[in-house]
Structures are given as structure tokens and as C-alpha cells.
Amino acid sequence: MTLERRKELERSKKRSEKIAFGTFRAMSLLVVGILFVILGFIIIKGISVISWDFITKMPEDGMTKGGIYPAIIGTFCLIGGSMIFSFPIGVLSGIYINEYASNGLVVRFIRLMTNNLAGIPSIVFGLFGMSLFVNTLGFGDSIIAGSLTLGLMTLPIVIRTTEEALKSVDNSFRQGSYALGATKLQTIRRVTLPIAYPNIITGLILSIGRVSGETAPILFTVAAYFLPKLPHSIFDQVMALPYHLYVLATSGTNIEESRPMAYGTALVLIMIVLFLNLIANALRKYFSKKVKMN
Amino acid sequence: MAKIETVDANLYYGDFHALKNISMKMEENTVTALIGPSGCGKSTYLRLFNRMNDLIDSTQISGQILVDSEDIYSKNINVDELRMKVGMVFQKPNPFPKSIFENVAYGLRVNGEKNKTYITDKVYESLRQAALWDEVSDKMNKSAFELSGGQQQRLCIARALAISPSVILMDEPASALDPISTAKIEELIHELKKQYTIVIVTHNMQQASRVSDFTGFFYLGELVEHGATAKIFTQPNNKQTENYITGRFG
Numbered sequence: 001m002t003l004e005r006r007k008e009l010e011r012s013k014k015r016s017e018k019i020a021f022g023t024f025r026a027m028s029l030l031v032v033g034i035l036f037v038i039l040g041f042i043i044i045k046g047i048s049v050i051s052w053d054f055i056t057k058m059p060e061d062g063m064t065k066g067g068i069y070p071a072i073i074g075t076f077c078l079i080g081g082s083m084i085f086s087f088p089i090g091v092l093s094g095i096y097i098n099e100y101a102s103n104g105l106v107v108r109f110i111r112l113m114t115n116n117l118a119g120i121p122s123i124v125f126g127l128f129g130m131s132l133f134v135n136t137l138g139f140g141d142s143i144i145a146g147s148l149t150l151g152l153m154t155l156p157i158v159i160r161t162t163e164e165a166l167k168s169v170d171n172s173f174r175q176g177s178y179a180l181g182a183t184k185l186q187t188i189r190r191v192t193l194p195i196a197y198p199n200i201i202t203g204l205i206l207s208i209g210r211v212s213g214e215t216a217p218i219l220f221t222v223a224a225y226f227l228p229k230l231p232h233s234i235f236d237q238v239m240a241l242p243y244h245l246y247v248l249a250t251s252g253t254n255i256e257e258s259r260p261m262a263y264g265t266a267l268v269l270i271m272i273v274l275f276l277n278l279i280a281n282a283l284r285k286y287f288s289k290k291v292k293m294n
Numbered sequence: 295m296a297k298i299e300t301v302d303a304n305l306y307y308g309d310f311h312a313l314k315n316i317s318m319k320m321e322e323n324t325v326t327a328l329i330g331p332s333g334c335g336k337s338t339y340l341r342l343f344n345r346m347n348d349l350i351d352s353t354q355i356s357g358q359i360l361v362d363s364e365d366i367y368s369k370n371i372n373v374d375e376l377r378m379k380v381g382m383v384f385q386k387p388n389p390f391p392k393s394i395f396e397n398v399a400y401g402l403r404v405n406g407e408k409n410k411t412y413i414t415d416k417v418y419e420s421l422r423q424a425a426l427w428d429e430v431s432d433k434m435n436k437s438a439f440e441l442s443g444g445q446q447q448r449l450c451i452a453r454a455l456a457i458s459p460s461v462i463l464m465d466e467p468a469s470a471l472d473p474i475s476t477a478k479i480e481e482l483i484h485e486l487k488k489q490y491t492i493v494i495v496t497h498n499m500q501q502a503s504r505v506s507d508f509t510g511f512f513y514l515g516e517l518v519e520h521g522a523t524a525k526i527f528t529q530p531n532n533k534q535t536e537n538y539i540t541g542r543f544g
């Protein structure tokens with residue numbers, strides 16, 4: 001090969017390298033850009049109505065004035081409620097699938113089912129929740145019916161998260177533990193789970209983020225159109241941020257006037273999700289450190 | 295009476311015949327080195343003695359595998375108890391993500407030991423036995439991950455010693471370590487054989503000749519030759535053994 005030819009090939013290699021790299025970078029910048037546009041749009045439109053009163057007062061004047069306090073509280077009730085249902089069931093079955101069950105037909109079936117569960121549209125969960133929890137079990141439109149429906153919907157995410165987190169734990173840790181005479185349960189409790197905690201917790205909190213933004217599953221099971229008081233029991237209805245947003249934007253008493261309130265509600269919802277993600281990060285760091293220290 | 299003995303031990307991974315009619319005896323307080331090319335079955339053979347192969351699906355075992363004249367694959371054997379008697383050190387140092395102290399205390403804790411003084415004494419004693427005490431005595435609560443690779447491996451040895459085994463299995467314990475750390479581990483093996491029966495798998499011929507009293511050469515799942523290390527390394531009976539030891543194949 002002549003020197004000239006070699007240089008030419010070298011140049012062409014560099015050129016493709018540059019084009020590929022440039023494309024990748026442009027795409028990722030585009031993603032970041034879109035995110036900023038959405039955030040900026042919501043902030044600019046919504047910031048004007050944000051005030052202490054907005055987040056601590058009941059809605060007034062056909063939801064065109066006042067605040068969104070009951071919807072915030074309602075959303076937190078639903079987050080808490082769905083966590084109580086989905087976390088223990090999901091984490092325990094994730095442990096079972098990854099640590100106990102041998103990789104046979106049963107596990108493949110369970111995995112297929114959880115994947116299918118994850119693929120069901122959320123409105124179908126809403127319909128199912130209404131039929132089972134609201135009507136058949138007689139809970140009525142209530143926090144418990146909504147929480148169960150949301151919990152059911154996040155179950156596959158929780159199971160998957162737990163499974164993936166456990167799978168990423170190096171087998172040498174398990175073997176080291178067995179070699180010292182530890183049982184399977186001891187190994188899981190003292191070695192495998194502590195190593196997997198940071199990832200499990202991050203996944204769980206991200207699933208909460210999902211719960212807080214869902215509208216369809218709560219539509220028929222818990223969400224109230226207008227309810228300017230706080231719930232007294234788990235059998236009460238509540239307002240919730242995503243549904244409130246929908247109401248303000250499409251079916252309020254005066255849509256034009258309530259539009260800024262809708263953006264304000266969206267901003268609060270985004271802030272809650274963002275805040276949860278920050279907590280997820282902090283907890284993950286905390287647990288990663290703790291795992292190494294103990 | 296042999297400490298460890300196998301009579302016609304066979305092991306299958308599914309259809310693969312990984313160990314073929316292995317009969318071998320290992321005396322108490324000796325070091326036996328298992329050598330042979332990769333995939334010859336030496337690690338699989340080692341893992342028979344603490345039933346680590348149980349963790350792999352679809353393994354089938356036949357023949358007799360005896361520790362202290364007891365068939366360790368018989369139904370009434372408690373595997374956790376067996377593993378307390380037969381400790382193991384792995385190829386890659388695998389300390390738990392816990393403090394140095396808790397790593398060594400782990401085996402005692404999982405086996406139900408609650409007495410704090412006993413645990414502390416045993417942890418310190420094990421660290422001394424593993425020749426690690428001087429380097430870690432002032433950082434018991436530091437993470438084991440802060441130690442160097444060689445120190446981590448000695449920590450794993452201390453961890454195995456803490457539950458007072460009588461046999462220690464070592465699966466290429468120095469293959470991931472630098473020469474100085476390797477020398478320390480070998481020195482340690484010399485010390486430990488006064489109290490323990492040691493079986494070590496190694497790829498390193500010099501290491502086998504330095505640390506062991508007896509050597510077994512494995513090839514394609516068979517025990518080709520077994521005898522005193524001095525004999526195997528100077529006048530092997532078998533041509534294959536000679537070729538392997540002199541580096542002509544493997």
C-alpha cells in the first residue's frame with residue numbers, strides 16, 4: 001500500500017468517525033433540548049399562579065380561583081397506598097423469581113405474565129379496578145380502590161426492578177456466603193439484598209413517579225371532579241393532581257379562566273416527580289456508601 | 295485414616311462426563327495440589343468436597359466421596375455443617391461489602407454464634423493466623439474493599455478460618471495476585487498445613503512444587519497420576535504428566 005493510499009484511507013476513517021459521533025451527539029442534545037422546552041413551557045405558563053395559597057388552599061369559584069391543596073394531598077395518599085400494596089408483593093416475588101425458582105417453565109411463565117401485565121394499557125387497569133375493587137368488592141370510589149389499581153399497575157415494574165437489581169449482584173458473593181455454611185435465606189438477607197438495595201430503591205422511587213402521574217387508572221376508581229375537603233378514611237374519594245389537571249384543561253366550569261391554574265397544577269406535579277427522583281438519587285448514594293461500610 | 299477420600303467419583307454436567315472414576319486419598323495435615331490444563335476437571339473435583347457443585351443445575355454424581363470417613367453425599371448430611379468443616383477460598387478475592395471485622399465474623403454469625411467476646415476473639419485470632427492482623431488491626435471497621443487484592447485474599451482466608459474448619463479448599467487462590475502477594479499466600483499455606491488439611495488447585499507449576507506434599511495431575515476428567523510432589527516433579531511415571539510439567543503441552 002502506498003503512503004498516499006494509506007493517508008487517504010485514514011482520512012476516510014476519520015470522516016466516518018466524525019459523522020457518526022456528530023449524529024449521536026446531535027440526537028442526545030435534541031433529547032435534552034425537548035425536555036428543556038417542555039419544562040420551560042410549563043414553568044413560564046404556570047409560575048404566575050404558584051403561591052403559598054395555591055398549594056395550601058381549597059379550590060374556589062368553580063376551580064378558577066383558590067388552590068389545589070386537596071389534589072396534592074390526594075396524590076400523596078394514592079402514592080402511599082399503592083406503595084403499601086405493590087412494594088412488598090413485588091419485591092418478594094422478584095426475590096423468588098431470581099433467587100429461588102430454578103430457571104424452568106414456572107419462572108418463564110411468571111416472567112411472561114409480568115411482562116404482559118406491564119403491557120396492559122392503563123385505562124384497562126382502570127376499568128378492571130372499577131369492576132373488581134369499586135363494584136364487586138364494594139369499596140366504592142375510594143382511596144383503597146384507587147391505590148389497589150395503581151399498585152397492580154406498578155407491580156411489574158417493581159418485580160422487574162428487583163429482579164434486575166438482584167441479577168446484577170456478582171455470583172461470587174453468593175458462593176462466598178454458601179461456602180461459609182450460610183443458608184439461602186441468610187445469604188439473601190445478609191449479602192445479596194444489601195448489595196442490591198441501591199438499585200431496588202431507585203427503581204421503586206421511579207415507579208412512584210409513574211404512579212403520581214397516572215390518570216386513567218384513577219379515573220373510575222377514586223378521583224373526584226371537585227371535592228374541597230380532605231379524606232377521613234381510606235374509603236373516601238380524593239382529588240388527584242393528574243385528574244385535576246385534566247378537568248381544568250378540558251371540562252372545568254370556565255376553561256379559559258382556569259387555564260393558568262392548569263399550568264400551575266402541571267408545574268406542581270412535575271416538581272413532585274422531580275423531587276422524588278432527587279430523593280431516589282440521594283438514597284441510592286447513601287445506600288451504596290452504607291453497603292461498603294458495613 | 296485418610297482425611298479425604300474418593301472412590302470411583304464420577305460427575306456429569308448434563309451429558310458431559312466431567313470427572314471419570316477418580317479415586318484418591320488425602321492425609322490429614324498435608325497439602326495436595328491439583329494440576330492440569332483448563333477444563334480438565336480439577337476445580338470440579340475440588341468443589342465436590344464442600345458440595346459447591348450442588349449450586350449448578352443438572353449435575354449428577356456417583357461414587358463415594360468421604361471426609362473423615364463419612365459419605366458427604368449421603369442423605370443425612372447437613373450441607374451447611376459440611377461447609378463449616380470444609381472451608382473454601384476462591385480464585386478471585388470475594389470479600390463481602392462489609393467491614394473487615396464483619397467479613398471475618400460472618401461465618402460465625404450465620405451459624406448462630408451470638409457471644410460477642412467469642413466472636414471478637416475468634417476474628418482477631420483468624421486475622422493473625424491469616425497473617426493479616428498487623429496490616430488491619432487499626433481499621434477493623436473500614437470497608438473490606440479498601441484493602442489491596444492480596445490483602446483481600448488473606449481476608450477471605452481469615453474468613454474461612456474463623457469457623458474452625460479442618461479442611462481448606464483453595465481454587466487458584468493466587469492467580470489474580472501479584473508475585474509478592476502470591477509469595478505471602480504460599481508462606482501462609484506452609485503455616486496453615488500444621489493445623490489443616492489443604493487441597494489447592496493451581497495452574498502454576500512452580501507453585502504446586504513449592505507448596506504441596508502431594509500432587510494430582512488431571513487430564514480430560516481423569517486423574518492421570520497422583521503421588522508425592524517431589525516424585526511427580528522429578529520422575530513422573532506417566533509420559534503425559536511429564537509433558538505437562540515440563541511445559542510441552544497444556
